[in-house]
Amino acid sequence: MEHSIFAMEVCARLVPESPLRAALAEVIQGVPERMNLHQKWQQHQRAAALLLDALPTATRGCWDYFDDDGRALGDYDMWTKGMVTEEGVRPEPSGLPDPYRGDARYLTFTLAMLIVQGSPTDRMMKELCNIPEASLWQRATFARILRGLAQVSFASVKSDVLYLIPRDDGWALTAQDLAATKFEYLRTLEG
Amino acid sequence: MSEQDPFVREEFLDKPGIVGARWWQRSLEAADVDTGRRAVIGLFAAGAVLTGVGMIAAVAGASSGSDDYRTEARAALDLQQEYGWSFGATAEPLTFDGTSKRPFARDALGKLADDLRPSVTAHVPFYVPTLFQAPSALQRNAAAEDPVPSAPLRDVLQPIFTPAMDVAYRRGKALAALFTGATPPLGGAVLVVVDLPGPESIAFAAGAVAAFDPVFAIDNWPHPRGVVPAHQTLAAAAYYQPLFARRAGKALSLGALPPDPRLKAPPGQAAAVLPAMVVLDRRRLDAYTDDSSQFDNRHVARVPGAAALKAQGVSRVLYVTPAGTDKDLDDLNDDLVLYGRAGLTVKLVGADAFGRDAHDGAGPASGPDDDRPFYYYGSRIGSSGWFWHDYPWIKASPAAPGTDPEQPTVKLAGVAYAPALRVTPFSSGNPGAARPTGFGTVPVIISVATGLVLGAKLFRSGSWNRAAGGWGG
Numbered sequence: 001m002e003h004s005i006f007a008m009e010v011c012a013r014l015v016p017e018s019p020l021r022a023a024l025a026e027v028i029q030g031v032p033e034r035m036n037l038h039q040k041w042q043q044h045q046r047a048a049a050l051l052l053d054a055l056p057t058a059t060r061g062c063w064d065y066f067d068d069d070g071r072a073l074g075d076y077d078m079w080t081k082g083m084v085t086e087e088g089v090r091p092e093p094s095g096l097p098d099p100y101r102g103d104a105r106y107l108t109f110t111l112a113m114l115i116v117q118g119s120p121t122d123r124m125m126k127e128l129c130n131i132p133e134a135s136l137w138q139r140a141t142f143a144r145i146l147r148g149l150a151q152v153s154f155a156s157v158k159s160d161v162l163y164l165i166p167r168d169d170g171w172a173l174t175a176q177d178l179a180a181t182k183f184e185y186l187r188t189l190e191g
Numbered sequence: 192m193s194e195q196d197p198f199v200r201e202e203f204l205d206k207p208g209i210v211g212a213r214w215w216q217r218s219l220e221a222a223d224v225d226t227g228r229r230a231v232i233g234l235f236a237a238g239a240v241l242t243g244v245g246m247i248a249a250v251a252g253a254s255s256g257s258d259d260y261r262t263e264a265r266a267a268l269d270l271q272q273e274y275g276w277s278f279g280a281t282a283e284p285l286t287f288d289g290t291s292k293r294p295f296a297r298d299a300l301g302k303l304a305d306d307l308r309p310s311v312t313a314h315v316p317f318y319v320p321t322l323f324q325a326p327s328a329l330q331r332n333a334a335a336e337d338p339v340p341s342a343p344l345r346d347v348l349q350p351i352f353t354p355a356m357d358v359a360y361r362r363g364k365a366l367a368a369l370f371t372g373a374t375p376p377l378g379g380a381v382l383v384v385v386d387l388p389g390p391e392s393i394a395f396a397a398g399a400v401a402a403f404d405p406v407f408a409i410d411n412w413p414h415p416r417g418v419v420p421a422h423q424t425l426a427a428a429a430y431y432q433p434l435f436a437r438r439a440g441k442a443l444s445l446g447a448l449p450p451d452p453r454l455k456a457p458p459g460q461a462a463a464v465l466p467a468m469v470v471l472d473r474r475r476l477d478a479y480t481d482d483s484s485q486f487d488n489r490h491v492a493r494v495p496g497a498a499a500l501k502a503q504g505v506s507r508v509l510y511v512t513p514a515g516t517d518k519d520l521d522d523l524n525d526d527l528v529l530y531g532r533a534g535l536t537v538k539l540v541g542a543d544a545f546g547r548d549a550h551d552g553a554g555p556a557s558g559p560d561d562d563r564p565f566y567y568y569g570s571r572i573g574s575s576g577w578f579w580h581d582y583p584w585i586k587a588s589p590a591a592p593g594t595d596p597e598q599p600t601v602k603l604a605g606v607a608y609a610p611a612l613r614v615t616p617f618s619s620g621n622p623g624a625a626r627p628t629g630f631g632t633v634p635v636i637i638s639v640a641t642g643l644v645l646g647a648k649l650f651r652s653g654s655w656n657r658a659a660g661g662w663g664g
Contacts, residue, residue, distance in 0.1 A: 001220075025210050028211060028212050029205065032196075033199065035198040036196045037197065037198075037639060037641075038639070038642065040214070041640050041641040083202070083204055083211040083212075083213065084202060086206075086209055088209075090208055151641075153335070153640050153641060154198070154216070158219045158220070159215045159216065160213070161211065161212070161214075164211065165209045167205065167206060170207065
């Protein structure tokens with residue numbers, strides 16, 4: 001069996017008291033340890049819906065699709081490391097932003113799937129992600145892909161990973177955090 | 192590991208700085224090592240492509256893909272409106288018989304539903320524009336396993352004009368001539384229901400526009416594998432679109448005529464001047480036997496209810512069938528019986544009652560807009576007025592001053608018709624209640640995981656059938 005990978009990460013302003021962070025956390029925390037295909041699809045649909053709503057306030061993002069087996073396995077490992085090694089997580093709280101000073105806080109939400117290469121879902125994703133170079137980082141492109149996730153059959157998804165940084169408001173990412181080299185892969189969203 | 196819950200969370204992190212989890216579907220790895228199974232499936236898939244739908248059905252039925260997919264019957268029209276008019280057969284062409292060579296404004300197809308709208312306001316509620324909306328409809332979604340979108344119908348539609356349409360047009364004109372010359376005018380007291388094969392129904396209505404307000408009620412879309420050749424009907428409508436569009440303008444001026452005092456108009460509404468002519472496609476119930484090769488785009492007739500007709504002052508109904516010997520079609524039986532029970536006079540006339548007079552000296556047509564030769568009731572000029580003898584809704588008018596109409600020399604069997612209740616798959620004495628199971632539906636493949644439509648079943652030879660036997664995704 002060979003694999004393809006699809007991954008997306010969205011970075012959005014974290015507004016204190018906004019339900020977005022809690023809702024995204026619930027997507028991960030509020031599901032059972034074992035899930036059937038429909039529950040898994042519902043989980044991703046919920047995440048996609050929240051991210052679609054958040055796109056207007058999203059500032060940066062990244063997405064990938066590769067149908068090369070070696071790259072898929074390697075990249076899936078890399079995306080997963082973002083969670084298991086807590087690579088993007090602050091070592092200490094950033095504290096709540098001062099609303100009078102306007103210092104922004106950010107969250108990132110990441111989803112990645114290891115897909116059975118050549119399956120109908122893989123072909124659908126390949127078509128969905130066939131985006132012209134000039135449009136790669138446009139919000140409309142992210143929206144198109146997020147909507148297209150409704151077509152995924154999880155029967156063809158071998159593994160998936162979802163993670164949110166931060167879980168608590170006081171650990172949100174700052175603009176300074178995002179300026180670090182390790183976040184360079186997040187592109188500025190256009191449009 | 193439970194087969195019902197194949198995704199198992201193997202990593203979970205829940206800290207102030209991050210919350211995340213990774214799930215694995217290990218059953219896919221188990222399937223991966225079963226190379227023998229995969230090889231067999233691959234063989235099946237190749238065989239399916241070579242041997243057609245029967246083999247594909249066998250593979251799909253025998254494969255473990257049924258854990259991932261299920262088959263459901265969905266309403267054909269709903270599927271077409273969602274996934275495109277040629278859902279499941281996007282690569283297949285439509286074949287038009289009798290393609291017209293006349294100039295044709297393709298852009299105007301976008302206005303078809305408007306141009307063919309009834310011009311009498313009171314008739315608009317009975318208009319079913321479904322067929323005419325198809326050319327300009329936009330595909331809303333793509334089935335996961337049907338990535339190729341339908342070509343816009345307006346880009347592939349060709350107007351047609353067939354010899355049968357030519358005859359039907361002249362027959363419609365002959366009927367219109369009788370009503371135009373009726374004294375006193377019958378106005379909106381009459382409803383005509385034209386139930387001919389689609390293109391001929393359209394042509395009949397086109398011929399009759401001088402005396403009637405066509406109310407089209409054709410409730411399906413074309414499909415390359417359609418049971419009902421609705422594309423031919425649509426193509427006929429495209430041919431006559433300019434005529435209907437011109438007629439709409441003419442009817443507006445007719446609307447300024449004094450209302451017929453005999454017509455009961457709803458309070459606050461102007462009385463209808465032109466009688467309504469409901470136009471149906473008689474092939475709507477065509478036999479359907481093979482869902483592996485056909486798309487069930489059949490539909491049932493939708494005609495105004497008796498109460499609605501009476502409220503508009505209609506007291507007589509003339510049902511037009513291809514021949515006088517025809518009976519009412521099954522799906523109209525309930526309605527026509529109820530018309531009779533409500534006190535409406537229901538009569539039937541075969542379109543074949545109208546024909547050319549072999550002794551007509553009018554000569555051949557001189558051009559495309561010359562309607563000669565004319566058709567007459569009983570196929571003779573002298574018998575034309577006999578129509579009002581057979582359908583005594585006005586005093587028969589003579590063919591010429593001082594002469595009585597001649598009785599047709601051929602027997603016109605439709606005169607003897609009276610609606611009688613028949614229990615059929617489409618009639619039960621309760622309009623709208625009877626429908627055969629699965630009527631107007633198409634089997635589709637649904638993803639068990641998502642509930643989404645992946646594609647049409649069986650009559651396709653595309654990717655789903657191979658995938659269903661292989662990796663199930």
